[in-house]
Amino acid sequence: xxxxxxSDSEEDACNERTSLMSAESPVPRxxxxxxxxxxxxxxxxQWGSQGREEVQEEDPDRYVCSGVPxxxxxxxxxxxxxYGAKHVIMLFVPVTLCMVVVVATIKSVRFYTEKxxxxxxxxxxxxxPSVGQRLLNSVLNTLIMLxxxxxxxxxxxxxxxxxxxxxxxxxxxxxxxxxxxxFTYIYLGEVLKTYNxxxxxxxLFLVVWNxxxxxxxxxxxxxxxxxxxxxxxxxxxxxxxxxxKYLPEWSAWVILGAISVYDLMAVLCPKGPLRMLVxxxxxxxxxxxxxLIYSSAMVWTVGMAKPDPSSQGALQLPYDPxxxxxxxxxxxxxxxxxxxxxxxxxxxGEELEEEEERGVKLGLGDFIFYSxxxxxxxxxxxxxxxxxxxxxxAILIGLAWAHTPVSSGLRLQGxxxxxxxxxxxxxxxxxxxxxxxxPITLSPSSGIGxxxxxxxxxLPALPISIAFGLxxxxxxxxxxxxxxxxxxxxxxxx
Amino acid sequence: xxAAVFFGCAFIAFGPALALYIFTIATDPLRIIFLxxxxxxxxxxxxxxxxxxxSMRLLAYVSGLGFGIMSGVFxxxxxxxxxxxxxxxxxxxxxxxxxxxxxxxxxxxxLLHMFWGIIFxxxxxKKNWYPLLAVILTHLLVSALTFLNPQYxxxxxxxxxxxxxxxxxxxxxxxxxxxxxxxxxxxxxxNFLLYSQRSR
Numbered sequence: 279x280x281x282x283x284x285s286d287s288e289e290d291a292c293n294e295r296t297s298l299m300s301a302e303s304p305v306p307r308x309x310x311x312x313x314x315x316x317x318x319x320x321x322x323x324q325w326g327s328q329g330r331e332e333v334q335e336e337d338p339d340r341y342v343c344s345g346v347p348x349x350x351x352x353x354x355x356x357x358x359x360x361y362g363a364k365h366v367i368m369l370f371v372p373v374t375l376c377m378v379v380v381v382a383t384i385k386s387v388r389f390y391t392e393k394x395x396x397x398x399x400x401x402x403x404x405x406x407p408s409v410g411q412r413l414l415n416s417v418l419n420t421l422i423m424l425x426x427x428x429x430x431x432x433x434x435x436x437x438x439x440x441x442x443x444x445x446x447x448x449x450x451x452x453x454x455x456x457x458x459x460x461f462t463y464i465y466l467g468e469v470l471k472t473y474n475x476x477x478x479x480x481x482l483f484l485v486v487w488n489x490x491x492x493x494x495x496x497x498x499x500x501x502x503x504x505x506x507x508x509x510x511x512x513x514x515x516x517x518x519x520x521x522x523k524y525l526p527e528w529s530a531w532v533i534l535g536a537i538s539v540y541d542l543m544a545v546l547c548p549k550g551p552l553r554m555l556v557x558x559x560x561x562x563x564x565x566x567x568x569x570l571i572y573s574s575a576m577v578w579t580v581g582m583a584k585p586d587p588s589s590q591g592a593l594q595l596p597y598d599p600x601x602x603x604x605x606x607x608x609x610x611x612x613x614x615x616x617x618x619x620x621x622x623x624x625x626x627g628e629e630l631e632e633e634e635e636r637g638v639k640l641g642l643g644d645f646i647f648y649s650x651x652x653x654x655x656x657x658x659x660x661x662x663x664x665x666x667x668x669x670x671x672a673i674l675i676g677l678a679w680a681h682t683p684v685s686s687g688l689r690l691q692g693x694x695x696x697x698x699x700x701x702x703x704x705x706x707x708x709x710x711x712x713x714x715x716x717p718i719t720l721s722p723s724s725g726i727g728x729x730x731x732x733x734x735x736x737l738p739a740l741p742i743s744i745a746f747g748l749x750x751x752x753x754x755x756x757x758x759x760x761x762x763x764x765x766x767x768x769x770x771x772x
Numbered sequence: 773x774x775a776a777v778f779f780g781c782a783f784i785a786f787g788p789a790l791a792l793y794i795f796t797i798a799t800d801p802l803r804i805i806f807l808x809x810x811x812x813x814x815x816x817x818x819x820x821x822x823x824x825x826x827s828m829r830l831l832a833y834v835s836g837l838g839f840g841i842m843s844g845v846f847x848x849x850x851x852x853x854x855x856x857x858x859x860x861x862x863x864x865x866x867x868x869x870x871x872x873x874x875x876x877x878x879x880x881x882x883l884l885h886m887f888w889g890i891i892f893x894x895x896x897x898k899k900n901w902y903p904l905l906a907v908i909l910t911h912l913l914v915s916a917l918t919f920l921n922p923q924y925x926x927x928x929x930x931x932x933x934x935x936x937x938x939x940x941x942x943x944x945x946x947x948x949x950x951x952x953x954x955x956x957x958x959x960x961x962x963n964f965l966l967y968s969q970r971s972r
Contacts, residue, residue, distance in 0.1 A: 367801035663849040671808065678809050766851050769921040771877050
């Protein structure tokens with residue numbers, strides 16, 4: 279919360295900067311519209327705000343497009359770096375909050391650690407007599423899960439290609455309805471059971487109804503920024519809890535690893551579904567799926583040479599749900615549809631209106647997988663906190679590393695997902711990734727997270743955090759834990 | 773064990789570190805990153821013209837604090853979570869002050885790590901090997917003293933004495949002096965007053 283407030287105040291304080299920066303953003307955006315990345319709103323955003331300036335430097339055409347002559351590349355880079363650090367922090371807070379909610383629930387509510395069946399996407403059981411059999415089953419589970427994800431993603435690409443926007447939109451709405459009402463009801467029920475609190479049905483109905491209805495409004499339409507952020511964090515936490523409950527032990531770890539690899543491939547391979555999505559969006563010059571994106575700032579429209587009072591003001595962006603998580607299972611986690619309203623008056627006058635996007639975006643898939651990793655670490659039988667904390671720190675390190683603004687030697691390339699905020703003058707509703715009643719639609723973006731530019735290549739950031747998290751989990755659980763337990767029991771401090 | 777034990781020990785162990793974090797680090801995103809990542813890569817070092825680049829001393833302080841917090845957390849958090857559960861401390865004849873001692877020891881370790889970080893970085897900067905040796909040796913000494921547990925008097929008291937001495941040394945290494953301390957205590961330090969105004 280503090281971070282959010284701080285970013286708001288900073289925005290107030292930096293109006294000049296805003297207007298300076300905004301001078302470049304819009305035009306490049308229109309030039310690069312095609313380059314918008316899809317789901318990766320997550321990536322995009324994060325990347326978008328940082329990278330845009332640098333990208334502009336890189337490409338002379340783009341620079342020309344930017345329409346801001348005389349803007350020093352150095353200044354841009356410095357601004358990028360300054361905002362880069364701030365953006366990293368703006369991501370630390372929500373990611374930390376989501377993980378805290380998940381870990382707190384896992385440690386206190388027994389329900390989410392009880393084995394109560396498995397998803398149909400992981401049909402092989404892990405209650406096998408031999409280790410080899412168990413390993414084989416978990417690998418098979420992973421293959422099935424991953425192929426479902428790939429199929430859903432391709433289905434999404436196909437839907438998008440054939441412009442079935444309404445279908446996707448409806449699907450997303452159904453999904454978010456289910457998540458906001460059903461899962462919340464179950465969660466509330468379990469928490470009340472754990473703490474032995476009596477609640478009557480009318481009160482419960484009122485609470486769940488209000489929570490769900492406000493959530494739908496905030497997510498799919500407009501709402502106060504902080505409320506939207508809070509809802510997205512809660513939704514990610516709920517989704518992560520479902521994953522933690524229904525994925526068997528070994529399968530969960532193998533799936534996490536496989537998702538990271540898949541993300542890497544989907545982003546980098548020429549025929550990857552994500553890439554195709556991006557290219558399609560580029561061809562159509564459309565912003566890509568609103569998807570489920572967590573955004574930490576608002577979009578300002580600042581008029582430049584031709585002030586247009588009607589267009590000024592801050593816009594609150596509704597969050598676009600990302601399909602990623604659809605992946606859920608039998609319960610059909612839906613992805614949330616995203617409809618962005620376009621407040622900008624469309625038009626030629628647009629050139630003079632600059633949008634400045636401040637803040638960073640991260641896809642909800644990232645939140646979910648980070649929380650699954652930390653939650654699984656917390657759920658292990660030994661009740662060890664060191665492992666949980668080590669995974670938490672590993673994920674934050676991966677986040678920071680992936681978001682560190684690159685030094686002048688590195689270029690940012692890759693996809694530019696404009697903030698889900700704008701796309702001036704598009705009358706069509708944004709296409710949301712639909713997960714539809716279907717089970718898993720894991721948007722590729724889920725993994726994609728943000729893009730990191732390293733040596734002229736775009737890399738997804740999720741794999742870095744997950745890789746660190748996995749390494750830290752296994753090494754802490756097997757090497758550090760016994761050692762620290764012995765030290766603590768004898769009160770030896772090293 | 774009661775909630776009072778839990779909260780008391782938690783704040784004893786992590787209070788100073790938390791206070792340091794809130795007052796000196798939380799205000800600046802860059803410092804938070806240094807704390808977590810533990811190092812500054814080139815990208816982070818290039819700061820915008822508005823703020824001065826983080827100095828080596830700041831980096832030393834932040835990374836020392838980071839190491840201290842991680843070390844303290846890793847050694848104490850399992851004990852803390854056990855203190856919330858049922859049990860009687862020392863029922864088999866061990867010392868009943870197990871939790872208190874762990875908490876104080878953790879606090880001392882966190883502070884020590886911070887001071888050691890400052891002294892160590894300074895020694896590396898000035899290519900002065902004696903401070904490095906001193907840091908390593910004091911670390912070994914403090915750890916070795918804990919072998920004397922559960923005779924808490926010896927280990928805890930000497931650890932605190934070493935902390936005070938190390939703290940004084942770190943203060944002078946970081947550029948403080950008796951005069952600046954006096955000015956600070958008497959609220960005559962203009963730089964500090966201006967700084968604290970600014971951060972509001």
